[in-house]
Amino acid sequence: MYDFDTIIDHHGWASEKWAEVREVMGPDSDDVIALSVADMEFKTAPEIQEALHRAVDTGIYGYEYCTDAYYAAVQSWMLRHHHWDIKREWISVSDGVMTGVFTALRAVTHPGDAVIIQRPVYYPFTNAAVRNGLSILDNELVLGDDERYVMDYADLERKASDPRCTAMLLCNPHNPVGRVWSRDELSTVAQICLRNGVTMLVDEIHADFVYDGHEVTMFSTLGEDVAANCIEFTAPSKTFNLAGLITSNVVISNPELKRRFDIAADNVAGLSVNHFGLVACQAAYEHGEAWLNELRGYLDGNLDMLRSFAAAQEGVTLVEPEGTYLAWLDCRGLGMGSDELRDFMRNRARVFFDEGALFGDSGKGFERVNLACPRRMLEQACSGIAHALGERG
Ligand SMILES: Cc1ncc(COP(=O)(O)O)c(C=O)c1O
Known part of the structure; x- marks a missing residue:
């Protein structure tokens, strides 16, 4: 078709x-x-292109807010595709996942802190840490003889217990090694971070692409304590090739974390939303x-x-x-x-x-x-x- x-x-x-x-x-x-x-x-x-055409044809491009229909589309997609029941007030719209990650790092860390990443990993993670004055603790992924990457939990525990370590940036599914972390793997990471007071920032931008036999676990579905300790980044941009419309959704269920995230965003004049990005995201999640x-x-x-x-x-x-x-x-x-x-x-x-x-x-x-x-x-x-x-x- x-x-x-x-x-x-x-x-x-x-x-x-x-x-x-x-x-x-x-x-x-x-x-x-x-x-x-x-x-x-x-x-x-084409369904998204049609929605964008209709939006262009109105000729009205003034200031916009996120409508009820927009939030409903995001919530419904997450529920249908990821068994993830999110509340509207948990969602912040951000101009791109990496803008959200930068904002979250400013919200939960201070310059001089350290952040865990798992190389080889999407290289802007390094940039986000460095630009926020953070040092990197690399919990390097391990490639087994079976050509499958796994996490080194002992090393992760060591790094998470470093007193400077305040956050971990996790990529699920993982770019570039392609792992869709299992529920057990994610639970282990979640518990290590909870034990050590390390806030989880979880990039789920690739969550809509899994091959047969695998299932993505959205991090906060692991439990309330895990959800309370994490900030998740989702977007239609990879899924529907909309990266140029820079629209993503940050999900934070913990009101205190959300408050800190919002303040960090306000400190740089707020996260912008683009009218066409909102239109495309809603159409994608409704009709894509x-x-x-x-x-x-x-x-x-x-x-x-x-x-x-x-x-x-x-x-x-x-x-x-x-x-x-x-x-x-x-x-x-x-x-x-x-x-x-x-x-x-x-x-x-x-x-x-x-x-x-x-x-x-x-x-x-x-x-x-x-x-x-x-x-x-x-x-x-x-x-x-x-x-x-x-x-x-
Ligand atoms: C893991 C990951 N996060 C974030 C991004 C970029 O997202 P955005 O363009 O919304 O900042 C990419 C793009 O390749 C990615 O692979």
């Missing part, structure tokens, strides 16, 4: 992803396939389900293709994703240093990834693959790599 196969001409579109390719690779880079920045090479759902279901099937097909490609290449292993539309390719078996691997992918294979080293030292030798693209693009990327590996001998 929906079209995920058409390749969109990126020349007519101010895309950060493709601009970076041109900037790094120069003007003769039209043959390069970009599978880097985590937005999609698909148009959003069919599109999303079809997209999930398409992503399954893309993942199958990447899996077969990796299985056929010596030295390349897929870290099987459980969620997100990102995949993590272990290329350490190719025996290249991380600069060499990046240059090989870009200049020989003509594929532009977000290189693993961006996500922390433990990401060296990996590449993050954005699967949210027409299959022909992924096919071209895979054959570019296979060909370049063949030439290398």
Whole structure:
């Protein structure tokens, strides 16, 4: 019913992803396939486009508030998709997840404190900590022999008990390693943080993408004590390719934490809401389900293709994703240093990834693959790599 196969001409579109390719690779880079920045090479759902068209046609773009219908759409989506019953007064609309994370860090930490992150992880987490005057305690994820990442709880307990540690930034599902943390894993983390007075900031922006056999647990559904100790970040931006409309929803059930969050937001003149972002988010949560279901099937097909490609290449292993539309390719078996691997992918294979080293030292030798693209693009990327590996001998 929906079209995920058409390749969109990126020349007519101010895309950060493709601009970076041109900037790094120069003007003769039209043959390069970009599978880097985590937005999609698909148009959003037509149902959302129609709602946006209607909003444009009113010609009225003055100051707006969040309507009852907006909140109801968010609440209903979370209940239907995540068995998560949230109250309207728990929701703050934010201009993007990272703006919410910055605000939350200012609300629950003081400069000089330390925050736990789990590398390799979405690199703006590091930036958010550093920009807020925090030092980082890296509870590095551990890659088992089965190519599956797990958490190191003993190390987490040690770091959480550091008197400087006041917050932990958790990514669930995890970008880039693709883990959908189980209820048990999340409970263990929650208990460690509760025991040590560490406030949890949980980024659930990828929660709408899980592969069969896995289920996302929204952190605060673990129990009232856990909910009272956390701030959660959700958004329709990954799910429906709406990142440019910078609209996300922060959920805080603890009134005292919410008060601190609101003060931190007010201290920088409040979080902005954008009329078109609100319209798109509401339409997505009300009418986007069919599109999303079809997209999930398409992503399954893309993942199958990447899996077969990796299985056929010596030295390349897929870290099987459980969620997100990102995949993590272990290329350490190719025996290249991380600069060499990046240059090989870009200049020989003509594929532009977000290189693993961006996500922390433990990401060296990996590449993050954005699967949210027409299959022909992924096919071209895979054959570019296979060909370049063949030439290398
Ligand atoms: C884990 C994670 N959090 C946050 C973001 C960015 O969200 P926003 O653009 O709403 O700040 C991304 C984008 O890739 C992400 O992967």
